[in-house]
Amino acid sequence: MRIVLTALLGASLSTATGAWANCGSAFCAVNTNWNIQGVPTATGTARMDLRYEYIDQNRPWSGSHRAESAGDEEARETRTINRNLLATFDFAVSEHWGITASVPIVSRSHSHVADPEGSATPESWNFTRLGDARVLASWRRTDAVEPTAATGVLFGLKLPTGPFRVTNAEGVPAERSLQPGTGSTDLVVGLFATQPARNGALWFAQATFQSPVATKEDYRPGNLFVATGGYRHPFTLHVTGILQVNATARTRDGGANAEPTVTGGQFVFVSPGISWGLSPATEVYAFAQLPIYRHTNGAQLTFDWAIVTGITRRF
Helix, strand or coil, X not given: CHHHHCCCCCCCCCCECCECCCCCCCCCCCCCCXXXXXXXXXXXXXXXXXXXXXXXXXXXXEECEXXXXXXXXXXXXXXXXXXXXXXXXXXXXXCCEEEXXXXXXXXXXXXXXXXXXXXXXXXXXEEEEECCCEEEEEEEEECCCCCCCXXXXXXXXXXXXXXXXXXXXXXXXXCHHHCCCCCCEEEEEEEEEEEECHHHCEEEEEEEEEEEEECECCEECCCEEEEEXXXXXXXXXXXXXXXXXXXXEECCCECCCCCHHHCCEEEEEEEEEEEEECCCCEEEEEEEEEEEEEEEEEEEEECCCEXXXXXXXXX
């Protein structure tokens, strides 16, 4: 049971444009943190997870429909490709308490046309930088009879470790929503629950809320709400199928350096996946994330599909 559950990751919160929001921004909302799923853990147990995401934002979207173009009168967005590498370390402090630290590396390519109604100047950015890290604590209450049944809370901070003044070869800074970091410190709070089903299957759910509490240089990323529901079913001793539904809602960015008319929105994704146990301590996994509902504020670039692959190991 513990081996299979390692593929059910859990910290689907955070900001993408500001660290983890959703695939429509920069990071996928697929849930991949096993110890928030109610897995029985002994004090001192640790887990290291390395996850890769590929998200190609090339679909213009406005409101709930496709659009001919994305952006505003200052820039017409062309394409954004996100290749994210996320390292996560979990440690079980006790039977009930755990700590999770996550650090992303953001590799992003973005292109747009500046002043589309005038000079129509093509501009592009290509960078690989450290993103905004997160440190979270979790408390879990388990059932004495069925230890995989659990409820709990999590809380912590998203830290401003990523740069937010990255420029291109011409020295033009990228828009704040495209920067590797937001420059903000965000408070993160959430709830989660798991419930075993028949034949070793498991239901799980999680909801989190993230909001900036300290900002820099007149930019405030929007508040972010993320909800995930999932089901995992073992096919064999080593192979498990996983199905998730991920929903995100983000308010508009604020401040003089923000673009409130073309930021924020609501998204719902279906995320089928599979995991394979290489050993009692090591698991590999893969997910596809597909949008089933998109509603953007203004005309934005979205994606039609994204992938998540990774490996996790317990110590």
